[in-house]
Amino acid sequence: MAWAASIGACSPSAPVDQELQKEEAERQALIEAMEHHPALQNGTGDEATGKAINVPTTIRPKPKGNDGHQGHAPDPHSNHM
Amino acid sequence: MSGDFSAFKAMAAGISALVLVTALAPTVSGGSFDPMRALKTKGGKGPGSGSTTTDPTPTPTPTPTPTPTPTPSTNLLYPEMDIIPSSFDINTELTTAPVPASALPDVVGAFRFICNPGHLAYDDPIVYPGQPGRSHLHQFYGNTGANADSTYESLRTTGQSTCMSPLNRSAYWMPAMLDGRGNVVRPDYIAIYYKRRPQSDPKCSLTSGDPKAEGNCIPLPNGLRFVFGHNMLNPTAPPTGSLYFDCQGSGAVPGHYADIVAAAKNCPVGAKLGAIIKAPACWDGKNLDSADHRSHVSYAGYGTWGYLKCPSTHPYVIPGFTLQAWYTVDESLDRSGIWEAGKTKTWTLSSDVMEGMAPKRPGTTFHADWFGAWDNNVMSMWTDNCINKLLNCSAGVLGNGKMLKQFSGFSWTANPRLVPVPSAS
Numbered sequence: 001m002a003w004a005a006s007i008g009a010c011s012p013s014a015p016v017d018q019e020l021q022k023e024e025a026e027r028q029a030l031i032e033a034m035e036h037h038p039a040l041q042n043g044t045g046d047e048a049t050g051k052a053i054n055v056p057t058t059i060r061p062k063p064k065g066n067d068g069h070q071g072h073a074p075d076p077h078s079n080h081m
Numbered sequence: 082m083s084g085d086f087s088a089f090k091a092m093a094a095g096i097s098a099l100v101l102v103t104a105l106a107p108t109v110s111g112g113s114f115d116p117m118r119a120l121k122t123k124g125g126k127g128p129g130s131g132s133t134t135t136d137p138t139p140t141p142t143p144t145p146t147p148t149p150t151p152t153p154s155t156n157l158l159y160p161e162m163d164i165i166p167s168s169f170d171i172n173t174e175l176t177t178a179p180v181p182a183s184a185l186p187d188v189v190g191a192f193r194f195i196c197n198p199g200h201l202a203y204d205d206p207i208v209y210p211g212q213p214g215r216s217h218l219h220q221f222y223g224n225t226g227a228n229a230d231s232t233y234e235s236l237r238t239t240g241q242s243t244c245m246s247p248l249n250r251s252a253y254w255m256p257a258m259l260d261g262r263g264n265v266v267r268p269d270y271i272a273i274y275y276k277r278r279p280q281s282d283p284k285c286s287l288t289s290g291d292p293k294a295e296g297n298c299i300p301l302p303n304g305l306r307f308v309f310g311h312n313m314l315n316p317t318a319p320p321t322g323s324l325y326f327d328c329q330g331s332g333a334v335p336g337h338y339a340d341i342v343a344a345a346k347n348c349p350v351g352a353k354l355g356a357i358i359k360a361p362a363c364w365d366g367k368n369l370d371s372a373d374h375r376s377h378v379s380y381a382g383y384g385t386w387g388y389l390k391c392p393s394t395h396p397y398v399i400p401g402f403t404l405q406a407w408y409t410v411d412e413s414l415d416r417s418g419i420w421e422a423g424k425t426k427t428w429t430l431s432s433d434v435m436e437g438m439a440p441k442r443p444g445t446t447f448h449a450d451w452f453g454a455w456d457n458n459v460m461s462m463w464t465d466n467c468i469n470k471l472l473n474c475s476a477g478v479l480g481n482g483k484m485l486k487q488f489s490g491f492s493w494t495a496n497p498r499l500v501p502v503p504s505a506s
Contacts, residue, residue: 016337024329026274027405030194030195030475033478038176039491040487049487050486050487050489053241053242053243053488054225055200062203
């Protein structure tokens with residue numbers, strides 16, 4: 001049975017599973033680090049808290065006739081910095 | 082006369098030595114000196130004269146409010162926009178933090194943070210500059226003022242940021258997620274990781290003698306912008322960015338799914354659907370933009386040579402970032418694993434379904450855009466410490482005993498989560 005287990009460990013899905021686990025572990029570590037950011041600690045994070053921001057959630061209607069079709073190549077000379 | 086000439090020769094030798102030392106000196110930690118930016122042409126713009134790629138052309142920017150005088154700098158190695166200091170004391174946006182642990186056994190240093198979703202707009206300052214309303218609907222992150230008229234100068238001097246602090250006024254955006262019922266689904270949060278080998282790594286220099294060098298490592302050049310992922314201008318081209326969809330949470334089956342339909346089959350209500358994409362990390366060293374907004378950047382690959390290397394056409398290695406957008410799944414996401422164009426009502430990206438075009442399988446037009454606008458001092462902090470000292474930095478920790486403040490009002494869940502999509506006026 002040991003040989004069956006080692007074949008399973010070498011299956012094509014094993015490296016993908018390991019990669020998935022590593023990615024998820026990295027994401028969870030970031031979440032945990034953010035949760036421990038001083039600004040997110042109740043009652044103690046004022047010095048680490050920045051200003052409040054204003055994020056508009058209403059969307060300006062799309063002008064009629066503009067279908068947002070990006071099939072056309074943009075004018076390369078219209079780019080500006 | 083001979084005395085004058087001897088003095089001239091001495092001066093010339095001194096200047097030459099200064100240039101040589103400046104070019105070869107290692108980066109000083111703490112962000113106070115960067116030999117790569119030690120000499121830079123004032124008023125520099127994206128070059129490329131004589132090339133077939135687009136040179137970003139400066140246009141007058143109406144600025145009713147006074148803007149700070151750009152700090153002149155010169156860069157002999159590669160062109161970039163002038164440094165524009167933040168219009169506020171950066172120390173007001175920094176707080177103390179412990180120096181993080183090493184990133185070993187990883188070979189890359191990492192700098193990570195989380196953003197909340199920002200505004201939605203039919204704008205794209207890279208593909209449709211100066212043309213508001215021209216684009217499909219975009220979900221923006223980072224600079225809250227990013228719009229069709231945004232330039233490097235405007236991003237550097239205006240706007241708040243949903244990415245922790247206005248020290249990062251970069252703009253990140255991607256197609257909005259639509260639920261098929263007339264709403265935009267806003268992501269709960271976006272995780273961003275910048276990574277690159279330390280500059281001291283032999284693989285970070287094509288002249289180090291390491292036969293398997295990746296390229297010449299540099300910081301992010303000022304003014305760089307690009308598009309990556311599915312190519313809306315060339316839809317048959319393979320997408321870049323190693324993009325995929327994932328599902329995490331209770332009852333989820335995690336995976337690298339090619340599209341929303343496949344991911345949804347494994348993503349129950351209440352779990353989180355993730356859209357993940359990697360930005361290019363190789364730069365041509367000449368252009369801050371290009372006609373297709375992609376050609377000036379590229380991805381490292383293993384090719385036929387067997388080790389990770391940037392193409393010879395793009396020899397500069399910049400900190401590349403991975404962007405992950407996470408959405409809470411509700412019952413509007415069809416989880417059958419079956420999709421029929423025009424029939425299945427489910428989540429799609431705004432770029433999957435566009436007027437005049439056949440509907441694309443949900444998620445298959447996934448792409449993202451980035452317009453860099455970091456405060457240079459702060460960018461140097463995380464580059465010089467998190468990246469170049471091979472540290473494992475998260476939550477805005479800069480690796481030098483400081484970290485980004487978090488804006489007041491950060492939330493782990495999108496609020497509002499759904500926003501009606503307005504029809505054409």
